[in-house]
Amino acid sequence: MKKAIQFGAGNIGRGFIGGLLSKAGYHVVFADVNQKIIDKINEDKKYTIFVKDVESSEIVITDISGVNSTKPELIDEVKEAEIITTAVGVRILPIIAPSIAEGIKARKENGSEEYLNIIACENAVKASSQLKEAVYGNLNDEEKAYADKYVGFPDCSVDRIVPPVRLDNPIDVVVENYYEWNVEEASFKGAVPQIEGMNLADNLMAYIERKLFTLNTGHCITAYLGNYKGYKTIDESIADDEIFKTVKKAMQQSGMALVNKYGFDKDAHFKYIDKILNRFKNPYLVDDTARVGREPLRKLSATDRLTKPTMTALEYGLPVDALLAGMAAALKYDNAEDPQSVELQDKIKANGVKAALKEVSGITDEKILDDVVAIYEAM
Structure with a gap:
């Protein structure tokens, strides 16, 4: 089973990046501090993206689960993930960095040679690089060397309007039809994941x-x-x-x-x-x-x-x-x-x-x- 972790189970996390990862065949684990949202994700195991535009549509997202991002269980998820994405706001990246670092340490201790790519999908310049700096601040030299070999931090740009619309189901979400997700191809470690809707960019x-x-x-x-x-x-x-x-x-x-x-x-x-x-x-x-x-x-x-x-x-x-x-x-x-x-x-x-x-x-x-x-x- 391919596993992805989406930090941030808010509207952008569910309505944009999490949806694309699910459609690409990943089991998506949503990590968030909002226990009610996490519980609802684990209860329903699906949600609907409502695309509202001149031509509207509905997309049902399945094969999902949730974990509280402050709990030890998160580390177990990071140990098994192939890709981690974020939609938490650039100010929160240093807060989630220690948990990601603990997951990287656990991967090293287990002798894992699987590649992990971490993409911060934030409205900021080089957000993944900012997250990398924060993560590395929680690693020693040996752990940094391991991360240098097996963990990529591709920077990206994201573009989709996801307004806060109140729906009957709190994990359903409304989005516009248009979106762009441009990711720096050269910074991936290992094979570049094939995700429909992710554009691989040279001049990011x-x-x-x-x-x-x-x-x-x-x-x-x-x-x-x-x-x-x-x-x-x-x-x-x-x-x-x-x-x-x-x-x-x-x-x-x-x-x-x-x-x-x-x-x-x-x-x-x-x-x-x-x-x-x-x-x-x-x-x-x-x-x-x-x-x-x-x-x-x-x-x-x-x-x-x-x-x-x-x-x-x-x-x-x-x-x-x-x-x-x-x-x-x-x-x-x-x-x-x-x-x-x-x-x-x-x-x-x-x-x-x-x-x-x-x-x-x-x-x-x-x-x-x-x-x-x-x-x-x-x-």
Whole structure:
């Protein structure tokens, strides 16, 4: 029996990666701290993915089980796994790293020469590499040498909108039809697993930044502008003509940065932007602006979806006014239920908008900082 472990039994874990692994013939073990979800998975041993789009469909996922990711039983699962994937959020990777490390130690102690590939499917640049660093921090030199030989950490980029829709069955999930899962082929150890829907990539960074600068940039700017105007969902927000124009312009500005950096075909990339915008308009996916906009400190950080495309565009002397409008809207994001939003607003109150943005984003260009402040104050 081929075994895969999916850390994170949330909507993305079940609706995207876990579903693809199951369809590829793996027994999928969902590892999560939510005992109710784990119990339900073990009770039902199946769930349904509802694809909501112009053409809707239903996919029943079977051959699954669940394990609490804080329990010793997880180590036994890691000992037998061929592949491990994650969809937990990049901040949680260091938390699950010790358990993965214990599983690697157990494999070594058992004399296992089976290969294990670990893919962190997170909205972050080189998330698998980040997880590897955290895992290796829990291994000694001999264990690291074993991992170097038998454990791969291929980086990837993932793209699928999986909104938090309440269904009668708590483990059923709603997704859009479109998805991309691009995985760095050269970093696999042993034979590359054959998984339908997994695209093997040579130049992964181009895929990562294409997705980060396009879907993620446009999605969060839509959320922040929509939230500022009082809209609750992404489709409501993008239906606002003023928001639509700003978001499209921002995506085109980030897109021109990609065209210059990676030599993308401009016309093809702008068609890709239009495809993404149509995904935002999907009325069958009720996605909250609060969900998409959460964690503004991370989204404004130097390597993420607002600052990174802005600074890349500036490297090529390209206009960035719409991207700066997105940054200003992020600074306006005030959500008492989001700890990062609370922290951001506290920084603004204590030090002012400019100082807060400089600290959070790492931007030192005074003109850019002043331009964002001007947009912020005009809102």
